[in-house]
Amino acid sequence: MVPSLLRVAPSLTNLPNESSMFRKGTLALHSSKTNKNALKTLIAAEYSGIQVEMTEDFEMGVSNKTPEFLNMNPIGKSNAIARYVTCLKPDNPLFGSSLLEKALIEQWIDFxxxxxxANILNWYKPRMGRAVYLPPVEEAAISALKRALDALNTYLASNTNLVGHSVTLADIIMTMNLCKGFTKLLTRRFTSEFPHVERYFWTMINQPNFSKILGEVKQTEQIPPVASTNKPSWPKETAKSKPKDEPKKEVKKEPAKPKEEAVEEEEAPKPKPKNSLDLLPPSKMxxxxxxxxxxxxxxNFREVAIKGFWDMYDPEGYSLWFCDYKYNEENTVPFVTLNKVGEFLQRMDLARKYxxxxxxxxxxxxxxxxxxLWLFRGQEIPQFIMDECYDMELYDWKKVDITDEDQKERVNQMxxxxxxxxGEALLDAKCFK
Structure with a gap:
């Protein structure tokens, strides 16, 4: 995190070498005015009725490198400062009204x-020249961010706030972390996939205590281009120069081989081995x-899609399988459970063709x-999937008997x-296709 520092007047804590600039009962925050982590503290202070002032003439990269600053706190972390300011007010509703709510708030702060x-920064910093830009790294960050936003979107579909029915510190930190993305990276086209996150973000941003600190917030219209000086470059091979006085040696040229011989000496590229499923007899499906x-x-999903499925289904070329997670007792947190399923589907990408x-x-x-419910090419679960996707062994697998009308109806329902x-509600349903 970007370093920032909170100092408190002597009447509140016993800190040495206090300057007269810190008035009694006033908190001073050492940070730049655009630092999202400092803004979390200021918003929390507004909700809590705590007086916090930004120090004047603070310059990031200069002020926070001085011996005085480093002596006070070498690595100030703003989530901790926001927590501290929140705790200054006894029984502050920003920290919940019970031990359970406090735990849930901490859970969402971690999330x-x-x-x-973390994933917004992993996407943003390389584009700004603050880290080497590598496309695979960016793709991984975007994918991880989408999984997180998908889980958040599902939760917010039935919740206005993260914990309880009013704003908490979790909402402040979540909103400010999202704010970096919305204003720098996440275009309307990107966030439209997560409508409940959009609704939540703009509702929070327009709360009076947020708008007083942030002013007007606008969503970015485009993803910033990669800084041209930040693209990876590879050293060019340079020929070793010979001493000037070294006499040139005659190089005897070997007689060129006939064209046909040269072709014969080149090793033919080896054909890519076929997946065993590609060798199965053709299927009508x-x-x-x-x-x-x-x-x-x-x-009319039943009449169109379900009927179409059974019209297409080839029981000789494909098989259907039910799976049940072996450790459901561990699934106590909604977004963690949803992430677990999302990551399983991501690792199943190797089987998309089958x-x-x-x-x-x-x-x-x-x-x-x-x-x-899974439909696989062939009569068994493909071995390469069992070998390469470790999640498979976390489930109990049972082959569907399509002659059993109850099992067939269960397939339809899934x-x-x-x-x-x-007999139970659906928290979420995900499709692999």
Missing amino acids: ASLEID ILDEWKRLYSNTKT AFGKMLVIGSESPFKVKG IEDQEPFE
């Missing part, structure tokens, strides 16, 4: 820092056609149950995301 802020039908059916899947997270309260499912 905001580790899943939202075209997987991509089913995936298109599933994606494009918006109404599989279709539905994963359901079931229950209105913890522990949540994770169940799935494809359709029927709710309630087996």
Whole structure:
């Protein structure tokens, strides 16, 4: 985090060498005025009725490098400062009204820092020239950010605030971490995939205590281009220069080989080994056609998509499988459970050509149950998937007997995301296609 520092007047703490600039009962915050971490503290102070003043003439990269600053606190962290300011008010509602709410607030602060802020910075800093820009690293950061926003979006679909029914410190920190993204990276096209996050962000930003500190906030219209000086460059090979007085040696040229010989000496490229599933007899079921039908059916899902599935289904070329997570008792936190399923689907990407899947997270309260339905090419779960995706062994797998009408109906309900499912509410349903 960007260094910032909070100092308190002697009447509040016993800090040595206090300057007369710190008035009794006033907190002084050493940071730049655009530092999002400092802004968290100022917003928390507004909600708490605590007086905090920014020091004048603070210059990041200069003021925070002075011996005086480093002696006071070499690595000030603003989440800690925001917590401190919040705690100065006894029974502050920003920290919840019970031990459970306090724990949930800390949980969301960690999520905001580790899943939202960290991935936004991993995307943003290389584009600004503050780190080497590497496309695979950027792709990983964007993918991780989307997973986090998807989990947050699902939670906010049925919650106005992160904890309870009023603003807490978790909301302040989450909103300010999102603010960096909304104003620098996340265009409207990007955030439109997460409508509940959008609603939450703009609702929070327009709260009086936020707008008093932040003023007008505008969403960026474009992703910043990569700084031209930040693109990785590779050293060019340079020929070693010979001493000037070294006599030139005659180089005898070997007679050129006939063209045919040269071709014969070149090793032919080895053909890429085929996946064993590609060697199976042709199937009447075209997987991509089913995936298109599933994606494009918006109404009458039973009559169109489900009927279409069974019309296409080839029991000789494909098989259906139910899966149940073995450790559902661990699924006590909604967003952690959703992330777990999302990461499983991401690792299943190696099977996209040969599989279709539905994963359901079931229950209105913890522990949540994770169940799935998978369509695989062939009569068994492909061995390369079992070998390369370790999540597979975290589930119990059972082959669907399509002659059993109850099992067949269960397949229909899972494809359709029927709710309630087996008597319980659906927290979320994810599709692999």
